[in-house]
Structures are given as C-alpha cells and as structure tokens.
Amino acid sequence: MTDGGSGFRCLDCDERFEFGTATHRCPDCRGILDPTYDEETLAAFHDRLFGGRGAGDGIPDGDGGRTDAGLGRFAPVLPFDREQLVTLDEGGTSLLECHDVGDEADVDVFLKDEGRNGTGGIQDREMALAVTAARVHGASDVALPTTGNGGQAAAAYAGRAGLASHSFVPSRTTFATKAMINVHGGDMNVVGGRYPDAREAFEEVIDDEAWHSLAPFETPYRHEACKTLAYELVASLGAPPDAVVHPTGHGHGLVGLDKGFRELARTGAIDRRPRLYAAQPAGCAPLVAAWKNGEDTPQPVDHPDTICGALEIPAPAGGSLALDVLDATRESRRARRAAWASAAGTNSPNGGSSTPARPWSSSTRRRPTAKPTCSGAT
Numbered sequence: 001m002t003d004g005g006s007g008f009r010c011l012d013c014d015e016r017f018e019f020g021t022a023t024h025r026c027p028d029c030r031g032i033l034d035p036t037y038d039e040e041t042l043a044a045f046h047d048r049l050f051g052g053r054g055a056g057d058g059i060p061d062g063d064g065g066r067t068d069a070g071l072g073r074f075a076p077v078l079p080f081d082r083e084q085l086v087t088l089d090e091g092g093t094s095l096l097e098c099h100d101v102g103d104e105a106d107v108d109v110f111l112k113d114e115g116r117n118g119t120g121g122i123q124d125r126e127m128a129l130a131v132t133a134a135r136v137h138g139a140s141d142v143a144l145p146t147t148g149n150g151g152q153a154a155a156a157y158a159g160r161a162g163l164a165s166h167s168f169v170p171s172r173t174t175f176a177t178k179a180m181i182n183v184h185g186g187d188m189n190v191v192g193g194r195y196p197d198a199r200e201a202f203e204e205v206i207d208d209e210a211w212h213s214l215a216p217f218e219t220p221y222r223h224e225a226c227k228t229l230a231y232e233l234v235a236s237l238g239a240p241p242d243a244v245v246h247p248t249g250h251g252h253g254l255v256g257l258d259k260g261f262r263e264l265a266r267t268g269a270i271d272r273r274p275r276l277y278a279a280q281p282a283g284c285a286p287l288v289a290a291w292k293n294g295e296d297t298p299q300p301v302d303h304p305d306t307i308c309g310a311l312e313i314p315a316p317a318g319g320s321l322a323l324d325v326l327d328a329t330r331e332s333r334r335a336r337r338a339a340w341a342s343a344a345g346t347n348s349p350n351g352g353s354s355t356p357a358r359p360w361s362s363s364t365r366r367r368p369t370a371k372p373t374c375s376g377a378t
C-alpha cells in the first residue's frame with residue numbers, strides 16, 4: 001500500500017478502516033468504502049504535480065519522471081505503490097477541442113478521449129486499480145457482471161496480472177465486445193436478456209466461488225481510479241473546466257471526478273470545482289429522472305431500451321452517491337423539491353391535485369456557459 005494512504009472511510013456510516021482490513025464493502029454496514037489520504041501527501045503531490053505554480057504545469061509525472069506507466073503517475077495519491085500497480089499504460093488520454101460543436105454552442109468544448117485506452121474505455125483506469133487490489137489480496141480469479149466494456153478491461157488486466165477473469169454479460173452485448181473478452185483470455189458467461197439478468201446470474205454464483213468481485217461499487221477502487229480524470233483535465237487545461245458532462249452508467253466516473261476535484265480544491269491546487277452533469281440515453285436514464293424529480297435514490301427503469309448498450313444500466317450501483325455528487329456541484333435536491341412544491345401549490349413533490357409545471361423545463365434548465373468537457377462513460 002502507498003505511504004500516503006490513510007485507509008478507507010465508509011461513505012454510509014463514516015467508520016474508518018485500514019487498507020488491509022477491508023477489500024470490498026464496509027464490514028459494518030455494507031456501505032461503499034472510499035480510500036482516504038494524508039493531507040500532507042495530497043498537498044505535496046499537488047505541489048509536485050503543478051510545480052508549485054498553480055494548475056497548468058503540464059501532464060503529471062508522479063514523482064518518478066516520465067518513466068511511470070499509466071496510473072503510476074498518480075501513485076502517491078492512489079492506494080498502491082507504482083511497483084504494485086497492474087498497468088497497461090492507461091490514462092494520459094488526449095483532450096481534443098471540438099471547434100464546430102463549440103462554435104454552435106458558443107462555448108469551448110473539449111472531448112477527453114477515453115477511447116484511447118488499451119481496451120477502448122475508461123474501465124481501463126478502473127481495472128488497473130481494482131485488479132491490482134485483487135492481486136495484492138491474493139486472489140486467483142476476478143469476476144464481474146458487465147454490459148461489456150468492463151469485461152474487456154477486466155480480462156485484459158487480469159491477464160496482465162496472471163489472474164483468471166469471469167465476465168457475466170447480457171446476450172445483447174455486441175459481438176465485438178464479447179469477442180474481445182475472449183481475445184484477452186477471459187472466461188465469458190453470456191446470459192440471455194439484459195444487464196440485470198447478467199447481474200442476477202453473477203450474484204447466484206459469486207458467494208460460492210473463490211472469486212474476487214470487481215462488481216460496480218463493490219470494490220472501492222473503480223471510482224477511485226476515475227479521479228485521475230480530474231487531475232488530467234486540470235493539468236491539460238491549466239485550470240478546472242467550468243463543467244464536465246459525463247456519460248454515466250453506474251456512476252464510477254462521476255463520483256471519481258468529484259473526488260479528484262475535491263482533493264485538488266482542498267490543497268488549493270484549484271480555486272473552484274466544476275459543475276458535473278450526468279448524460280444518459282433517453283431509453284435508460286434513471287439518474288436523470290431522479291435528478292429532475294428531486295429524488296434521493298434513482299428508481300429502476302422497468303423497460304430499458306437503448307442502442308447505447310454500455311450505458312443500459314437500469315439500476316445504477318452508485319445511484320444515490322452520483323446524485324449526491326450532482327447536488328454538491330449544482331443546485332440541491334432540496335431546491336428542486338421546493339420548486340416542485342411551489343409549482344404544485346403543495347409542500348410535497350408527490351402531492352397536489354393538478355400537474356405542476358416541471359421546474360426543469362428546457363426554459364429553466366441550467367446550462368454550462370464555458371468550457372464543458374466530455375469524458376468517457378462508466
């Protein structure tokens with residue numbers, strides 16, 4: 001484990017645990033665990049990252065120079081030493097300015113091209129840390145339910161680490177994605193139906209197998225790895241963007257981005273945190289619906305149907321956490337509830353006899369004004 005890591009904090013009950021004493025959910029309450037770090041470690045790394053001259057001093061090098069591969073550049077603020085890290089040189093992806101879209105919207109738009117990771121997605125960052133943890137904890141096999149991309153990444157990183165991998169994918173996952181799981185040497189279980197069916201099949205066997213789960217928000221490391229997106233955005237832009245729009249499935253990317261920006265703000269490396277937006281396909285948008293309705297927990301989508309298969313997650317594992325993140329950087333659920341109640345003439349968002357005007361109608365929806373940045377899906 002890295003020297004600067006101080007352990008885990010349970011995001012539900014606030015209990016603290018040492019890194020070696022917990023591998024997945026909170027031992028006390030089954031809440032989501034979040035890695036924590038010494039303040040001095042964060043400050044020292046941020047100072048080194050930005051040369052003590054504020055944000056914008058280029059791509060981070062960690063403290064070992066440009067020989068560090070992948071997430072090893074961020075090792076001082078990750079739970080594992082660079083020597084422990086299972087890496088395929090993930091991260092450090094391009095930030096492309098999208099001139100036409102920017103001109104149309106009259107803002108500067110950049111695309112963080114996570115497709116440049118080895119298996120083509122942000123899940124490479126996630127699996128670098130999550131598979132490292134599996135190896136550190138002595139696992140021989142890793143397993144997860146996935147819409148596909150996570151299975152590719154898990155197979156590739158498990159292969160790199162010398163571990164076996166088992167992916168449970170819905171039958172509607174694309175042929176190319178299924179093929180790549182096998183190309184990387186992964187065991188694949190194709191389950192008839194959609195993601196919830198794959199998740200159910202996974203849950204039926206995981207307790208009986210000596211497999212290390214990489215399921216979404218079961219391992220504390222997938223969202224943790226995504227915080228490196230925030231570090232890279234600030235390093236590339238020279239300042240935090242005004243807003244980040246993130247294609248969102250379970251919520252790892254959104255939660256990780258928020259954590260990264262929080263760490264940078266705590267030490268003064270940045271002076272403000274961006275607004276965060278979750279983008280979801282119209283045929284499966286539980287977070288967007290919950291956000292609009294002012295709900296604390298997303299309601300599962302009964303009949304998901306979208307061509308964005310990777311984002312067809314009807315019940316996000318990090319749903320409540322992702323909503324908290326959206327609240328923290330934008331208007332709160334309390335404010336939206338109040339707007340609803342005011343429009344309905346009642347104190348309850350579910351009360352009233354008439355249908356209220358939706359407070360999130362297009363005329364009142366807040367929009368980013370400058371420098372939105374899109375980042376890869378999770």
Ligand SMILES: [Zn+2]
Pocket residue numbers: 010011012013014015026027028029030031
């Ligand atoms: Zn707990």
